[in-house]
Amino acid sequence: MGFQFHLMKTEKETGARLGKIITAHGEFETPAFIPVGSQASIKSMTSDDLIEIGVEIISNNSYHLYLRPGHRIIEQLGGLHRFMNWNHPILTDSGGYQLFSLGQLREICTDGVMFQSHIDGSRHFISPEMAIEIQRSLGADIIMSLDECIPYPASYEYALRSTTLTTEWARQCKEALRGNGQALFGIVQGGMFEDLREKSARELREIGFDGYAIGGLSVGESPEVMYHIISHTSPLLPREKPRYLMGVGKPEDLIDAVKGGVDLFDCVIPTRNARNGMLFTSFGKLVIKNARYATDERPIEEWCGCYTCRHHSRAYLRHLYMAREILALRLNTIHNLYYYVHLIKGLREAIRQDRLVNFCKQWKKKRENKDDL
Amino acid sequence: MGFQFHLMKTEKETGARLGKIITAHGEFETPAFIPVGSQASIKSMTSDDLIEIGVEIISNNSYHLYLRPGHRIIEQLGGLHRFMNWNHPILTDSGGYQLFSLGQLREICTDGVMFQSHIDGSRHFISPEMAIEIQRSLGADIIMSLDECIPYPASYEYALRSTTLTTEWARQCKEALRGNGQALFGIVQGGMFEDLREKSARELREIGFDGYAIGGLSVGESPEVMYHIISHTSPLLPREKPRYLMGVGKPEDLIDAVKGGVDLFDCVIPTRNARNGMLFTSFGKLVIKNARYATDERPIEEWCGCYTCRHHSRAYLRHLYMAREILALRLNTIHNLYYYVHLIKGLREAIRQDRLVNFCKQWKKKRENKDDL
Numbered sequence: 001m002g003f004q005f006h007l008m009k010t011e012k013e014t015g016a017r018l019g020k021i022i023t024a025h026g027e028f029e030t031p032a033f034i035p036v037g038s039q040a041s042i043k044s045m046t047s048d049d050l051i052e053i054g055v056e057i058i059s060n061n062s063y064h065l066y067l068r069p070g071h072r073i074i075e076q077l078g079g080l081h082r083f084m085n086w087n088h089p090i091l092t093d094s095g096g097y098q099l100f101s102l103g104q105l106r107e108i109c110t111d112g113v114m115f116q117s118h119i120d121g122s123r124h125f126i127s128p129e130m131a132i133e134i135q136r137s138l139g140a141d142i143i144m145s146l147d148e149c150i151p152y153p154a155s156y157e158y159a160l161r162s163t164t165l166t167t168e169w170a171r172q173c174k175e176a177l178r179g180n181g182q183a184l185f186g187i188v189q190g191g192m193f194e195d196l197r198e199k200s201a202r203e204l205r206e207i208g209f210d211g212y213a214i215g216g217l218s219v220g221e222s223p224e225v226m227y228h229i230i231s232h233t234s235p236l237l238p239r240e241k242p243r244y245l246m247g248v249g250k251p252e253d254l255i256d257a258v259k260g261g262v263d264l265f266d267c268v269i270p271t272r273n274a275r276n277g278m279l280f281t282s283f284g285k286l287v288i289k290n291a292r293y294a295t296d297e298r299p300i301e302e303w304c305g306c307y308t309c310r311h312h313s314r315a316y317l318r319h320l321y322m323a324r325e326i327l328a329l330r331l332n333t334i335h336n337l338y339y340y341v342h343l344i345k346g347l348r349e350a351i352r353q354d355r356l357v358n359f360c361k362q363w364k365k366k367r368e369n370k371d372d373l
Numbered sequence: 374m375g376f377q378f379h380l381m382k383t384e385k386e387t388g389a390r391l392g393k394i395i396t397a398h399g400e401f402e403t404p405a406f407i408p409v410g411s412q413a414s415i416k417s418m419t420s421d422d423l424i425e426i427g428v429e430i431i432s433n434n435s436y437h438l439y440l441r442p443g444h445r446i447i448e449q450l451g452g453l454h455r456f457m458n459w460n461h462p463i464l465t466d467s468g469g470y471q472l473f474s475l476g477q478l479r480e481i482c483t484d485g486v487m488f489q490s491h492i493d494g495s496r497h498f499i500s501p502e503m504a505i506e507i508q509r510s511l512g513a514d515i516i517m518s519l520d521e522c523i524p525y526p527a528s529y530e531y532a533l534r535s536t537t538l539t540t541e542w543a544r545q546c547k548e549a550l551r552g553n554g555q556a557l558f559g560i561v562q563g564g565m566f567e568d569l570r571e572k573s574a575r576e577l578r579e580i581g582f583d584g585y586a587i588g589g590l591s592v593g594e595s596p597e598v599m600y601h602i603i604s605h606t607s608p609l610l611p612r613e614k615p616r617y618l619m620g621v622g623k624p625e626d627l628i629d630a631v632k633g634g635v636d637l638f639d640c641v642i643p644t645r646n647a648r649n650g651m652l653f654t655s656f657g658k659l660v661i662k663n664a665r666y667a668t669d670e671r672p673i674e675e676w677c678g679c680y681t682c683r684h685h686s687r688a689y690l691r692h693l694y695m696a697r698e699i700l701a702l703r704l705n706t707i708h709n710l711y712y713y714v715h716l717i718k719g720l721r722e723a724i725r726q727d728r729l730v731n732f733c734k735q736w737k738k739k740r741e742n743k744d745d746l
Contacts, residue, residue, distance in 0.1 A: 040692060044699040047684070069667060069692045076668055077688055085684045294442060295449055311420070311458045315450055319413060319442045326417040326702055 003141065003183035003210055005030075005242045011351045014259045015235075018351045021057075021242060023089045023141035024181055025081060028056035030242060031258045031351075033344045034091055034266035035337055039064045040074075040084045043271055044330040045337075047086045052307065053334060054341040057141075058086060059266045062134045063095030063102065066124075067117050071137040079139030091266070092140035094131040094173075096147040096187070096215075097247065108148065110168060128172035136178060144213065145173040147187040152220040159191035167203040174207050183210035185244060191216060192225055194232050201236035211242040214262070218248045227256050234261040251280060251343055255360055258347050270340045274332035277321045280339040282363070283372045286314075288332070293318040302372070306338035307331075376514065376556030376583055378403075378615045384724045387632045388608075391724045394430075394615060396462045396514035397554055398454060401429035403615060404631045404724075406717045407464055407639035408710055412437045413447075413457045416644055417703040418710075420459045425680065426707060427714040430514075431459060432639045435507045436468030436475065439497075440490050444510040452512030464639070465513035467504045467546075469520040469560070469588075470620065481521065483541060501545035509551060517586065518546040520560040525593040532564035540576040547580050556583035558617060564589060565598055567605050574609035585610045586617040587635070591626075600629050607634040624653060624716055628733055631720050643713045647705035650694045653712040655736070656745045659687075661705070666691040675745070679711035680704075 004022040008029075011017075019030040035042050035050070038061040042050060050058065060080055065071055074083045081087055099106065099113050104121070107114040112127030126134075128146045135143035147166045150159060166189045177184050186204035190196030204212060214233050217226050230245060234257075237243050244264035245257050254265055270280065279286040281301045286293075288300075299309035300317065308317070308331040320328035350359035377395040381402075384390075392403040408415045408423070411434040415423060423431065433453055438444055447456045454460055472479065472486050477494070480487040485500030499507075501519045508516035520539045523532060539562045550557050559577035563569030577585060587606050590599050603618060607630075610616050617637035618630050627638055643653065652659040654674045659666075661673075672682035673690065681690070681704040693701035723732035 039696045039698060040689070041696075041698045041700045044703070046680075046700065046704075064696075068696055069688070073668055073688070077670060077686065083686075083689055083692075085689070295446055297450060307419075313450065313456075315442075315446070316413070316456055316458070319456075323412045323414075323437075323441055325412060325414045326699065327414045327419065329699055330417070330703070331419075 002181045005211065005240070007240060009351060010261075011354055011356055013354065014356050015261045016258050016347070016351045016356050017261055017263055018348060019242065019263055021089070023183070025087060025089050025141055026056070028089065029348055030263035031254075031344050031347055032057060032264055033254070033340045034059045034264060035271060035340075036061075036266055036268045037084075039068070040080065042333075042337075043275065044326075044333050047084070049307075049330075049334060050086070050337075051088075053338045054345070055337060057089040057091060059091045059093060060138065060140065061093050061095060061098060062131065062138065063093070063098035065092075065138060066095065066126075066134050067119055071134045075137035075139070079137075081139065089142070090140040091142040092135045092138050092144065093246075094135065094144040094146045095126065096131075096144070097149045099126065100149045100151075108165070110165065112146070112169075128169040129176040132173050132176040132184075136180065136182065140182065142183045142185060142211065145170040145184065145186050145209075147189055147215055149216055149219070150189070150191055152192070154191050156193060156196075159189075159193055159196050163190045163196045163200045167200060167207075170204055170209075171207050174209070185209055185211040185213050187213040187215040187246070188233055188237070189216045192221055192229055194229075197229060197233045198236060201233060205238060209241070211244055211264075212237040213244040213246050215246045217245070218253075218267075223253070226253070227260070230257050230262065231260040251340070254340075254343065255347065255363065258351075259356065259360070270336035271333050274336040275329045277328070277332065279332060280336050281372070282366045283369055284367050286373055288314065288318050288321050290318075300335050304335065304338065306335050308335040375554045378584065378613070380613060382724060383634075384727055384729055386727070387729050388634045389631050389720070389724045389729050390634055390636055391721060392615065392636055394462070396556070398460060398462050398514055399429070401462065402721055403636035404627075404717050404720055405430060405637055406627070406713045407432045407637060408644060408713075409434075409639055409641045410457070412441070413453060415706075415710075416648065417699075417706050420457070422680075422703075422707060423459070423710070424461075426711045427718070428710060430462040430464060432464045432466060433511065433513065434468060434471060435465050435504065435511065436471035438465075438511060439468065439499075439507050440492055444507045448510035448512070452510075454512065462515070463513040464515040465508045465511050465517065466619075467508065467517040467519045468499065469504075469517070470522045472499065473522045481538070483538065485519070485542075501542040502549040505546050505549040505557075509553065509555065513555065515556045515558060515584065518543040518557065518559050518582075520562055520588055522589055522592070523562070523564055525565070527564050529564075529566060529569075532562075532566055532569050536563045536569045536573045540573060540580075543577055543582075544580050547582070558582055558584040558586050560586040560588040560619070561606055561610070562589045565594055565602055567602075570602060570606045571609060574606060578611060582614070584615040584617055584637075586619050588619045590618070591621045591640075596626070599626070600633070603630050603635065604633040624713070627713075627716065628720065628736065631724075632729065632733070638717075643709035644706050647709040648702045650701070650705065652705060653709050654745070655739045656742055657740050659746055661687065661691050661694050663691075673708050677708065677711065679708050681708040
């Protein structure tokens with residue numbers, strides 16, 4: 001069974017969308033949040049942990065897996081789902097973002113990117129065809145076109161040249177696709193320039209993809225600029241295909257983007273912040289190392305249903321963090337992922353019941369009450 | 374309900390013992406292995422993980438918890454069981470071993486030990502009374518006398534002086550006990566000198582404890598010397614009280630010590646080795662980073678029932694280890710603890726059925742077959 005997206009509803013007041021994605025490894029509703037598992041592991045989590053949290057789809061990173069353990073090894077072992085024992089939907093990034101953030105001594109040409117591994121300095125060349133071949137070997141349900149992710153700020157000329165290149169690479173990716181049931185998404189680039197976003201979206205629509213991503217955001221621009229580009233770009237994308245905002249973001253960013261008609265998100269924030277002791281709650285950020293939690297018997301959040309909140313006090317979590325215990329990473333990650341997954345589920349219900357604006361108002365109001373922190 | 378030990382059986386052929394320990398937080402059979410949770414955490418494990426593995430009792434370390442978060446904080450939070458959400462038996466070490474291995478600038482006198490914290494260099498004084506008071510605050514089911522743990526090799530004179538001091542401290546610990554249901558164990562010292570072990574055991578018996586530990590082993594001596602001291606010391610201890618071999622050891626050490634009449638063990642080997650990628654199997658040690666496992670689809674051990682072996686291949690575990698993923702620490706720890714717990718359970722059944730010698734022969738024979746490694 002191949003990939004399907006069903007748009008079930010668009011909320012009139014906001015334009016927020018409720019949808020369903022069906023893959024060979026199961027289905028899930030959108031909006032959906034995709035935890036990031038760069039190296040075939042959502043850091044510190046087993047598949048059972050993720051299922052218990054309510055995670056429905058995870059991402060993996062082609063750049064990392066190409067370098068280690070190697071996509072051929074994963075293919076030989078039956079693909080990524082089997083390799084990491086996750087029998088649910090997986091999305092793989094093409095590696096574009098990592099090529100430009102981790103790879104060293106890059107040389108970009110129309111054919112692809114020459115780069116040195118951040119692990120051992122070895123030289124590699126990734127073309128659009130190669131990006132598809134790697135992702136075919138890995139076997140994810142949703143795969144991404146190779147794109148150039150430009151820094152911020154970038155000149156109009158550079159952004160224009162790069163957008164043209166990304167379109168060309170997207171075309172080559174589409175042509176390299178073997179039609180094995182994997183859904184291929186194109187990635188809209190164009191920096192912070194409205195007309196380049198329009199050009200990118202138009203050209204990608206002409207090629208035709210199973211879904212469309214908005215890339216190149218959360219790279220240093222202000223939240224206002226980011227939201228402007230999202231709300232400008234989202235309506236340019238085909239109504240009947242899923243829209244995926246890459247690498248974003250904070251809970252408030254997700255809420256704004258859902259209102260702007262975005263369906264999918266991935267971001268390291270919940271997992272990375274968890275490992276740094278920054279916990280999300282409905283009343284704001286809780287920094288677990290604060291001395292005020294040393295004897296605080298309450299869970300992170302009283303009404304949270306996650307494993308961590310059901311079993312452990314802030315005092316214990318603070319102790320684990322201060323003592324640099326490994327368990328701190330895991331318990332904090334469970335809580336933050338649960339927060340994100342359940343925020344998204346709350347947004348779904350609000351869209352279903354035509355009360356998203358009210359949901360968001362209440363959500364923001366709760367945050368102003370810091371008594372429970 | 375206070376502490377009880379029931380000796381259910383002594384195997385005639387070997388002297389190995391089958392017993393049962395009853396505490397206010399549950400009961401378990403002996404021989405038993407006690408995983409080490411120095412800082413109120415068996416590294417990377419939740420209580421649910423430990424229960425699923427079959428762990429029945431864990432240890433915690435007074436030295437670590439006194440320094441961080443502080444025993445008063447744990448007492449205020451309802452004691453160690455509640456603090457770490459482990460509602461099963463706990464043993465706390467007095468901190469003697471850590472005072473001598475981690476503490477800096479120690480000054481030992483009859484009254485106790487002055488030392489500097491390994492965390493922040495702050496100065497502290499621990500007396501036998503203080504060691505008991507800390508452990509009373511923590512609230513473990515089994516607590517230990519303060520002892521001096523001498524290095525190896527040590528002169529006869531030093532060992533004699535130290536043994537005398539340990540006896541005096543043990544007496545003070547017994548006197549400081551408030552009779553709140555906690556079981557107090559004395560610790561036999563005496564270095565590698567038979568007559569000092571005899572003196573220590575005799576003097577501790579005269580004071581009278583709920584159990585007796587054999588300390589000061591696995592400090593650099595050969596396995597032969599260690600086993601000699603164990604088999605010499607064990608029969609000196611009262612038949613009707615549990616015998617606890619501290620800080621030992623490898624699977625083969627456990628087997629030998631069980632034959633020598635030992636009932637309890639604690640050791641960091643299964644957990645620490647797991648974090649270093651060294652996995653225990655019935656056919657010997659498996660070093661997961663070896664390249665031969667890169668495409669090995671088998672679990673660590675085919676017939677192992679642990680979570681890791683039921684869900685993950687050697688290839689995936691190797692990848693996690695090479696990629697320094699946090700999940701590697703946890704999955705490896707689950708396997709090694711399961712191995713230890715089930716080795717001990719196997720020993721119990723063998724004693725129950727009067728076939729320990731045969732069990733040990735078969736165990737050693739399996740190890741010679743490296744085909745499955």
